[in-house]
Amino acid sequence: MTTDTAPSNEVGAAKEAGAQATPSNKPSAGAANEASTQAATSNKPRVVIVGGGVAALETALALAQLAPERAAVTLLAPNTDFAYRPLAVREPFAYAPAHRYPLRRIASDAGAELLSEKLSWIDPANQTIHTESDAAIAYDMLVLATGARVTARYTHAATIDDRRLDETLHGLIQDVEGGYVHSIAFVAPGRMAWPLPLYELALMTAGRAYDMGVELATTIVSPEDSPMAIFGATASEAVAQLLERSQIQTINSAYAEVPSAGTLRINPGDRELRVDRVVALPELYGPCVRGIPLAEHGFIRVDPHGRVLDVEHVYAAGDATDFAVKHGGVGSQQADAVAESIAALLGAPVTPAPFHPVIRGMLLTGEQPLYLTARITGGQGFSSEVSATPTWSPPSKISSRYLAPYLDGLDRERGDVNAQLTPAAGSAPAKSASARAATTSGSSSAMKWPESSRNSRLMSSAQVRQSPRLR
Numbered sequence: 201m202t203t204d205t206a207p208s209n210e211v212g213a214a215k216e217a218g219a220q221a222t223p224s225n226k227p228s229a230g231a232a233n234e235a236s237t238q239a240a241t242s243n244k245p246r247v248v249i250v251g252g253g254v255a256a257l258e259t260a261l262a263l264a265q266l267a268p269e270r271a272a273v274t275l276l277a278p279n280t281d282f283a284y285r286p287l288a289v290r291e292p293f294a295y296a297p298a299h300r301y302p303l304r305r306i307a308s309d310a311g312a313e314l315l316s317e318k319l320s321w322i323d324p325a326n327q328t329i330h331t332e333s334d335a336a337i338a339y340d341m342l343v344l345a346t347g348a349r350v351t352a353r354y355t356h357a358a359t360i361d362d363r364r365l366d367e368t369l370h371g372l373i374q375d376v377e378g379g380y381v382h383s384i385a386f387v388a389p390g391r392m393a394w395p396l397p398l399y400e401l402a403l404m405t406a407g408r409a410y411d412m413g414v415e416l417a418t419t420i421v422s423p424e425d426s427p428m429a430i431f432g433a434t435a436s437e438a439v440a441q442l443l444e445r446s447q448i449q450t451i452n453s454a455y456a457e458v459p460s461a462g463t464l465r466i467n468p469g470d471r472e473l474r475v476d477r478v479v480a481l482p483e484l485y486g487p488c489v490r491g492i493p494l495a496e497h498g499f500i501r502v503d504p505h506g507r508v509l510d511v512e513h514v515y516a517a518g519d520a521t522d523f524a525v526k527h528g529g530v531g532s533q534q535a536d537a538v539a540e541s542i543a544a545l546l547g548a549p550v551t552p553a554p555f556h557p558v559i560r561g562m563l564l565t566g567e568q569p570l571y572l573t574a575r576i577t578g579g580q581g582f583s584s585e586v587s588a589t590p591t592w593s594p595p596s597k598i599s600s601r602y603l604a605p606y607l608d609g610l611d612r613e614r615g616d617v618n619a620q621l622t623p624a625a626g627s628a629p630a631k632s633a634s635a636r637a638a639t640t641s642g643s644s645s646a647m648k649w650p651e652s653s654r655n656s657r658l659m660s661s662a663q664v665r666q667s668p669r670l671r
């Protein structure tokens with residue numbers, strides 16, 4: 201079983217076990233064809249990163265910084281673009297689609313080769329992965345960042361899925377604007393998926409109804425003890441007050457079933473709530489990768505350095521792991537821990553730090569965003585802070601050490617400083633979903649955020665209450 205080795209020992213171990221950091225020359229197993237990759241012909245150790253999302257790209261970019269030229273890195277992903285998932289929540293409100301970045305460019309900038317393939321199964325004994333096209337790829341170190349599987353929990357609800365959010369909710373927002381829908385419940389099933397989008401959609405929908413002068417009863421039903429509880433007490437209190445001012449009712453510590461269209465059964469208490477429409481978060485399941493032991497619901501079990509338990513040379517990061525909080529910023533920190541461990545094994549002068557998650561969330565409200573931060577310990581948020589101005593840089597929806605500044609650079613290169621959503625885009629004037637032709641990707645003028653003192657940036661609940669729409 202893989203143990204949680206102290207960081208300094210790991211560096212030492214890496215030096216001692218020099219053989220681990222050289223190419224393994226493992227034969228490809230079974231009848232599969234050896235994939236003709238550049239890495240396969242390199243004499244450097246082979247690092248294979250599976251996935252083309254936040255955690256995979258953060259790992260690749262971190263490795264490029266921490267251990268440049270020390271490994272032949274392959275990125276294996278079926279997608280050609282990296283989609284900026286958090287901004288999908290704005291699509292039903294007639295904003296431009298969430299931005300996409302070409303994966304080939306990112307891989308190239310990270311010094312990695314890109315294989316447009318899908319992992320099928322892993323043969324850890326032979327340090328080989330097999331793809332869906334039956335190719336075999338040998339690895340010295342493998343990183344699994346395949347994300348979670350999204351599953352609709354309720355038949356009679358519109359499920360939040362960023363791949364088709366506009367298609368799913370655009371009609372609903374039009375119906376709100378037209379005054380045909382008078383009540384909506386936003387529901388989180390038993391296990392929380394991502395913490396932000398449910399609240400963002402509720403706030404933006406209530407805001408749109410307000411802007412259009414339409415009466416709308418909005419309710420959030422969630423198993424959390426308080427709104428966005430993972431961000432800790434201070435942030436949760438501020439969000440609760442914001443929801444109250446937005447006249448959004450919240451029912452917390454509650455589990456809902458949706459037995460028929462427009463009917464919610466809420467427990468404990470066996471209460472019934474009738475609404476015109478129900479919007480729900482999905483349930484997330486792990487990727488169920490064949491060849492490695494899995495935790496409950498198919499997630500991958502990792503230690504604080506991102507090493508997969510009971511399997512040598514295999515790491516995992518992001519939504520695919522059994523860490524309870526599914527969040528891009530948190531997955532990035534897992535990816536950093538993985539990259540540091542691998543960089544040390546490659547002989548780079550790095551002391552791997554274990555994963556001590558800090559969650560940072562830019563909550564879209566329909567007005568100015570709120571910036572929420574907490575340290576996560578034992579599945580709970582501590583040292584909670586809330587601010588009306590960014591407390592991290594760049595002030596992107598997905599905060600990460602390497603990916604966010606890298607994407608910021610790409611955005612500036614394209615002259616689109618708002619693709620990761622700076623505050624300028626957050627405050628863009630509301631447009632009716634019916635007026636779709638007039639969509640915009642936000643202002644193109646660069647916003648500069650002066651470095652003010654931390655205290656002056658922290659927002660009091662009283663300040664949160666001053667939002668004009670919310671009065």
Ligand SMILES: Cc1cc2nc3c(=O)[nH]c(=O)nc-3n(C[C@H](O)[C@H](O)[C@H](O)COP(=O)(O)OP(=O)(O)OC[C@H]3O[C@@H](n4cnc5c(N)ncnc54)[C@H](O)[C@@H]3O)c2cc1C
Nearest residue numbers: 251252253254255286318319346347397518519527528529
């Ligand atoms: C609507 C919405 C809003 C959100 N808002 C925020 C926010 O504001 N801030 C924040 O930090 N997080 C937010 N999140 C959460 C964040 O997007 C996820 O936590 C993050 O995308 C997880 O990253 P990941 O790399 O682990 O997985 P994913 O982003 O799911 O990427 C997984 C990658 O693996 C690839 N893959 C899958 N299977 C295979 C396979 N078999 N072989 C090879 N490749 C494979 C996929 O194609 C994909 O490229 C939001 C999520 C949603 C849906």
